[in-house]
Amino acid sequence: MSRYIVRRFVLLIPTLFGVTFLVFALMRFLPGDVVNSLLGTEATFSEEQRATLRRLLGLDQPIYVQYLDWLRSLARLDLGVSFRSSEPVLQMVIDRASVTIELALLSVIVSTVIAVPLGVITATHRGNKADVLAHFVGLVGLSIPSFWLAILLLLVTTLYIPWSPKLIWINPLDDPVQNLKQMVLPVIALSLSLVAVVMRMTRSSMLETLGQDYVRTARAKGLRERLVVLRHALRNALIPVVTVIGLQIGNLLGGAVVIEQIFGLPGIGSMILTAINQRDYPVVQGGVLFVAIAFLLINLCVDLLYVYIDPRIRY
Amino acid sequence: MSQASPVTTMAATLGDAAVVSPSRPPRPGAGAFMKVVREPIGLIGLVIIVTLIVVAILAPVIAPYPPDDQPGRRLESPNSTYWLGTDDLGRDIFSRLLYGARVSLQVGIIAVGIALVIGGILGLLSGYYVGIVDALVQRLVDILLAFPTLILVIALTTVMGASTATAMIAIGIAYSPAIARVVRGATLQVRQEQYVEAGKTIGVGPSRMILRHIVPNIAPPVIVQSTLLLSTAILAEAALSFLGLGTQPPAASWGAMLGAGRKYMETAPWVAIFPGLAISITVLGFNLLGDAMRDALDPRLRQR
Numbered sequence: 128m129s130r131y132i133v134r135r136f137v138l139l140i141p142t143l144f145g146v147t148f149l150v151f152a153l154m155r156f157l158p159g160d161v162v163n164s165l166l167g168t169e170a171t172f173s174e175e176q177r178a179t180l181r182r183l184l185g186l187d188q189p190i191y192v193q194y195l196d197w198l199r200s201l202a203r204l205d206l207g208v209s210f211r212s213s214e215p216v217l218q219m220v221i222d223r224a225s226v227t228i229e230l231a232l233l234s235v236i237v238s239t240v241i242a243v244p245l246g247v248i249t250a251t252h253r254g255n256k257a258d259v260l261a262h263f264v265g266l267v268g269l270s271i272p273s274f275w276l277a278i279l280l281l282l283v284t285t286l287y288i289p290w291s292p293k294l295i296w297i298n299p300l301d302d303p304v305q306n307l308k309q310m311v312l313p314v315i316a317l318s319l320s321l322v323a324v325v326m327r328m329t330r331s332s333m334l335e336t337l338g339q340d341y342v343r344t345a346r347a348k349g350l351r352e353r354l355v356v357l358r359h360a361l362r363n364a365l366i367p368v369v370t371v372i373g374l375q376i377g378n379l380l381g382g383a384v385v386i387e388q389i390f391g392l393p394g395i396g397s398m399i400l401t402a403i404n405q406r407d408y409p410v411v412q413g414g415v416l417f418v419a420i421a422f423l424l425i426n427l428c429v430d431l432l433y434v435y436i437d438p439r440i441r442y
Numbered sequence: 443m444s445q446a447s448p449v450t451t452m453a454a455t456l457g458d459a460a461v462v463s464p465s466r467p468p469r470p471g472a473g474a475f476m477k478v479v480r481e482p483i484g485l486i487g488l489v490i491i492v493t494l495i496v497v498a499i500l501a502p503v504i505a506p507y508p509p510d511d512q513p514g515r516r517l518e519s520p521n522s523t524y525w526l527g528t529d530d531l532g533r534d535i536f537s538r539l540l541y542g543a544r545v546s547l548q549v550g551i552i553a554v555g556i557a558l559v560i561g562g563i564l565g566l567l568s569g570y571y572v573g574i575v576d577a578l579v580q581r582l583v584d585i586l587l588a589f590p591t592l593i594l595v596i597a598l599t600t601v602m603g604a605s606t607a608t609a610m611i612a613i614g615i616a617y618s619p620a621i622a623r624v625v626r627g628a629t630l631q632v633r634q635e636q637y638v639e640a641g642k643t644i645g646v647g648p649s650r651m652i653l654r655h656i657v658p659n660i661a662p663p664v665i666v667q668s669t670l671l672l673s674t675a676i677l678a679e680a681a682l683s684f685l686g687l688g689t690q691p692p693a694a695s696w697g698a699m700l701g702a703g704r705k706y707m708e709t710a711p712w713v714a715i716f717p718g719l720a721i722s723i724t725v726l727g728f729n730l731l732g733d734a735m736r737d738a739l740d741p742r743l744r745q746r
Contacts, residue, residue, distance in 0.1 A: 145585035156601045262483070266733065270726035272677055274684055275700060275718030282707050381590020385681050389704075399593055400685070403600055411597075419588040 132431070139423050146419040147201070147412070151194050154408045161186065161210060161406040184210060197412065206416075207409035209402075216413035219398065224380070224417055226296065227387070227394035231379035233314045235372055238321035243368065245322070246329020250337060251356055261326070268323030274385040277316035281389070284312065294391035313390045317383060321375055328371045332364040339363070365436050373429035377422035381415075474662075477738035484734025490727030498543040505537035509694045517710040527712040529703065535713065538694040539720050545695040546724055549610050549679040549688075550672045556614025557621050557675075558668060564618065565625025566652055570633060579622070586619040595678060599687045606679075606695070609688040613678050617671055624667045628660035635659075662739035669732035673725040680721050696721045 162181050166172045181187050185196060200207060206216035249261040284290060292309050299306035336342060337360050345355045384396025395414055402410035433440045478484035497504065507513050514528040521527070526535040568579035586594070598612035599605075632638065633656065641651055682688035683697030691698060696717040703713030 141581050142584045142588055145581065146588055149585060149589060150597075153597045153601060157597075158601070158603070262733075266483075266729045267722075267726060269729050270673065271722045272680055272700075272718060272725075274681060275714075275721065278700075278704055278707055278714055278718070282711055285708060378591070381593045384592055384596075385684060388685070396590075396593065399590075400596060403597055415590065415593060418590045418593070422588050422590070 132427075135427055135430070139427075142423060143416075143420065146416060147198065148194075150412050150415040151197065154406075154411055155190055157403070157406055159406055161408065164406045165210060197409075201416075206413035209410050210407045211405055211410075216409050219410060220395065220413050220417045223393055223395045223398040223414070224421075226392055227380055227383055227396060229299065230310065230313055230317070230383055230387075230392065230394060231376050233310055234317040234321055234379065235376055237314055238318040238325055239372060241318075242322045242325035243329050246326045246368075247333055247356065247361060249326070250330045250333035253334060261330075265323040265327050268319045269327075271319060273316045273320060274389060276319055277312065277386055277389045280312045280316060292390065296391065296393050309390075313383075313386050313392060316386055316389075317379065324371060324375065325368060329364065329368050332367045333360055336360045336364040363437065366433055369432055369436065370429055373425050373432075377425045380421050381418040474735070474738045478731070478734045481734045481737065483730050484738070487727050487730025487732075487734055490723060491731060494543055494547065494724055494727065497540055498547050501540040501544060505534075505540045507534040507537045509533070509538045509541040510692050511537075517706060517713065519710070520712055526716045527710065529699070529713050530706060530710075535699070535716055538699060539696070539716060541694040542696045542699065542717065542720065543724070545606060545689055545693065546676050546679065546721070549606060549613070550676040550728075552610045553613035553617065553675040553679070554668050554671050556611060557617040557671065558664070560615065561618035561621025561623075562625050562664070565622040566629055566656065568622065569626040569629025570648070570652055570656065572630075576626075579626075583619040583622050586616070591616045592678070592681065595682060596685070596687055599682060604687045604690060606689040606693065609679050609682050613675050613682075616678075617675060620671060621664070621667065624663055625660060628663050629656055632656050632659045666732060666736045666739055669728055669735055673728035673732070676721065676725055676728070 161184070162177050166177060166180065178187070185193060188196070197207070204217070206220065208215050209219060245261060249258045252258050281292075284292070292312050293305075297305045297309055337356075339360075342355060342360055345359045346352075350359075381396055381399075383394060384400055386392070387394040387397040388400070395418060399411055399414040399418075401407075402414065479488060502508075510533065512532040513534060514524050514532045516528060516530050516532045518524055518528040518532075524534050524536065526539065529535055529538070564579050564583065568576045568583075594616045595609075595612040598615065599608045602608035602611065638651065638655060641655055646655070679688050679695070680697030680700065683695045684701040686698070686701060689695035689698050691702070699717040700714050700721070703710070703715075703717065706713050
C-alpha cells in the first residue's frame with residue numbers, strides 16, 4: 128500500500144512538469160503584448176518606459192530562462208506576483224479557489240444525496256415506469272446547459288419570488304447565512320447534470336452487483352431485501368460511483384467558470400479567464416497549476432478510498 | 443496494478459458510458475441499427491438528430507428571413523410574423539435558430555472528428571505497441587486530462603483567435619484524451635485475440651494489422667463514446683460562444699444568441715430561452731442516441 132502511494136506520487140511529478148510546460152507555452156503563444164495590455168497602446172508611455180517595465184517583469188529574458196526561473200520559484204512555493212495588481216499569486220489562488228471549492232463541494236454533496244438513492248431505487252425497480260421515467264429525466268438533466276439553467280433560475284427568482292441572489296460575493300466567514308443563500312442558485316444550476324451523471328452511474332453499477340452470485344446467496348440465506356440491497360449490493364456498487372463523484376469535483380474546479388461568471392462568484396475559473404484576457408501570465412500559470420494538482424490529488428484519493436470501500440482491493 | 447488508474451478513465455462527463463465494455467462486441471451493422479431504432483429512446487434520439495440535420499441543410503429554404511436581416515423592431519415578443527420573436531437588433535429569432543443548427547452540428551461533428559483522429563492515433567499506438575510508447579502516450583494523456591478542459595479550450599481559442607474554426611480545433615484537442623483512453627482499452631483487449639496472434643505469425647505488418655484487424659473490432663465502444671462526446675462538444679461550443687470566445691457575431695450560434703439575450707432576460711426572456719431550448723434538445727438527441735447505441739452494441743449490458 129505505502130509503496131503504491133509512493134509510486135503514484137512519483138508518477139505525479141512528470142505529469143505536473145508537463146502541465147507547467149503546457150501552460151507556460153500556451154501563455155507565451157497568446158497574441159498581444161502584456162506590456163501593451165498593461166500600459167495601453169497609446170503614446171502616453173515611451174518605448175524606453177515599456178522596455179523598463181518589460182525588464183522589471185523579467186520578460187526581456189529568453190523564454191527558456193523565464194520558464195526555468197518560474198520552476199525555480201515554484202520549488203520554493205513562490206508563484207510570483209500578478210503583473211496587474213502585484214498581489215502574490217499564491218494568496219490570489221487560495222482566496223479564489225476557496226470560493227470554487229465551496230461551490231463544488233456543495234454541488235457534489237447535494238447531488239450525491241439526491242442521486243444515489245434515485246439510482247438505487249431505479250435499479251431495484253428496473254424496467255417499470257418510474258425507471259423508464261428516471262432514465263429519460265436523467266438524460267434531459269445531462270442535456271440542459273448549466274448556464275442556461277442558471278439564467279432561467281435568475282429569471283424565475285426575480286419574476287416570481289421577491290428575492291434574488293446578490294451578485295456580489297459574500298465571504299462565508301463574514302456572513303455564513305447570506306453566503307449559503309447566495310450559493311443556492313449556482314448549486315442548483317450545477318447540480319442538475321451532476322444528479323444525472325451520478326444517478327446513471329449508481330443505477331448501472333447497482334444493476335451489475337445485483338446480478339452477482341453473492342447477492343443471490345444473501346437472498347437465499349433469507350436476508351431482508353433492504354439489507355441485501357443496502358449492505359451487499361450498494362457497498363460493492365459504490366466504486367464507480369465514487370470515481371465519478373471524484374472526477375466531477377476535479378472537473379468543477381476548472382469547469383464552473385461560466386456559472387461563476389453568471390453569478391458574480393470570484394472563483395478560480397473566473398480568475399484564470401480574466402487573467403488570460405489581461406495576459407497576466409503568473410496568475411494563469413498559478414491558477415492552472417493549482418487546478419491540475421487538485422485534480423490529480425483527488426484522483427489519487429479516490430483510488431485510495433477504494434481500499435476502504437472494497438477490502439478485496441490491495442495495492 | 444498498471445499505471446493507468448481506474449479513476450482517470452473517462453467517466454467524467456459520460457455517466458455510465460464508462461461502464462462500456464469493449465469485450466468482443468459484434469460488428470456494428472444493420473442488426474445494431476434495428477436494435478437502436480426499436481427502442482423508444484433510440485428512435486426519439488434518431489428523429490431529433492435527423493430533423494436537426496435536415497433543418498441545418500435546408501435552413502435557407504425553411505427560414506422566413508436571412509439570419510442577418512433586421513426585418514422587425516427590436517425585442518418583439520413572439521407573434522404570427524416572428525414566431526419566436528426578434529432579438530435586440532430586430533432579427534428573426536426563429537430564422538437564426540435554424541441557421542444556428544448548422545454551427546452546432548458542424549462544430550460538434552468536426553470537433554469530435556479531430557478528437558477521433560488525435561485520440562485514435564494515440565490510443566492505437568499506446569494499446570498496440572505497449573511498453574515505452576504506451577508509457578509516453580499515457581503521460582501525455584494524463585497531462586491533458588489534468589489540464590482543466592474548459593480553460594484549455596479558452597486558452598487555445600485565445601491563442602488562435604476566437605472563431606468557429608478555432609473553437610472546433612480547441613474542443614477537438616481537449617477531448618482527444620477521452621477518445622485515446624477508450625481506444626487504448628479496446629485495443630489492449632483486441633490484441634490478445636487469436637486472430638491478431640495468427641495474423642502476426644503469418645507476417646501481417648503493423649499498419650495492415652491495425653487498420654484491417656484492430657480498428658474494425660474496436661469500433662463499437664468508440665462509436666458509442668463519440669456519439670456521447672458529440673453532445674459534450676456542442677455544449678462546449680455553446681459555453682465558449684456564450685463567453686464570447688467561440689463563433690463571432692453576427693454569425694448565428696446558439697451559445698452566442700443565449701449570451702447576447704442574457705442582458706434582456708427580464709424584459710424579453712424569449713431571446714435567451716429559445717436558443718437554450720435548441721441546445722438542450724440537440725444535446726438530448728445525441729444523448730438518447732448514444733444511450734441506445736450503447737445498449738445495442740454492448741452485449742454485456744444487453745443480457746440484463
